[in-house]
Amino acid sequence: MNDDIRDQLVDAERTFEGSPGTIEEGLDVDDAELVQLCRACRLLDVGANLPERGYYTVVIESAFVAIERTIQFRLIHDGAMSPEEVISSHRRLYQRGAEIGLYDDTFGDDLAELWTRNRTKTYYRLGIATKEQAEAMYRLADDIHRHLVDMTRVSYECLCQG
Template identity: 30%
Template sequence: MGLSEVVDALARVERLVEDGETGPAQDSLSWQRGGDDADIQLGKACAMLGTCRQLREGTNNYVSIVKLSFNAIERSFQFYLVDMTAAESTDYRNHAEVFDDIAARNIFSDEGIASRIDAFRSEHRSRFYYDIDRPGRDFAMAMYELAEKIHQYLVEFADAHSRCSCEMY
């Protein structure tokens, strides 16, 4: 493998995006309408949870499950904010803004769910990602379950069952 292969691979990616010819959309996201910001966020959360479901069946890639679970939580939060408020996805430039907005809206009553997850995320996410800590199976499965429960709660709260593609997995 030489530098020329890396340069060629990068050029191909750039060309595909520039030409708008990225290929068929992921099946689980193909139902989305391009301009529906909330459904895009919902579909991404569903896709991440679907990947977690697949990974937990026969792999020990716990880092990926944890990372995808954190991402699915954030996308589920973002779906809710875009769907139920005047917010747009572009309003959120960093992770903390999404968590702060969810916390401010008191969606989880007085349980402090969003603040607790944000504090936990900011403390531990990068530690797992950069291999400072190594998540075990129990933690990975608990993170997946947390992501799944939050997703289900917000889909139900937003009355968006018919738009959630999680049943496709």
């Protein structure tokens, strides 16, 4: 890499190491569960606005991540996960949701299989994302989000409600 790009890498690293600058509106919350909730809301917002522009891969990707952030929100909210805990396995995250009763084991397994079979294909371009896939994934993510958020005591914090 040339020196300009190396300098940009160093600059980028510094932005993550320094004190916070301008924080994204809506994500300036201190509670770990609300951070996950608001992240999911933002991802759904992006997913709602990009299909008409033809960004199907981004919609699919944001839908999968929104589902995971929503599940993580509920795990923290329900005391089944500490805010500091990191679950790096997608399958394990979906299993944890089933373990605490957010949905049944079969649904958790189906989510994991959907991620394994399809997210990887579109992300690594082993398959090309379509409008129909993007719309279906967005609807799924939005419905899961609303269902899991609506049955909490903090549903009013959901940015999607506004």
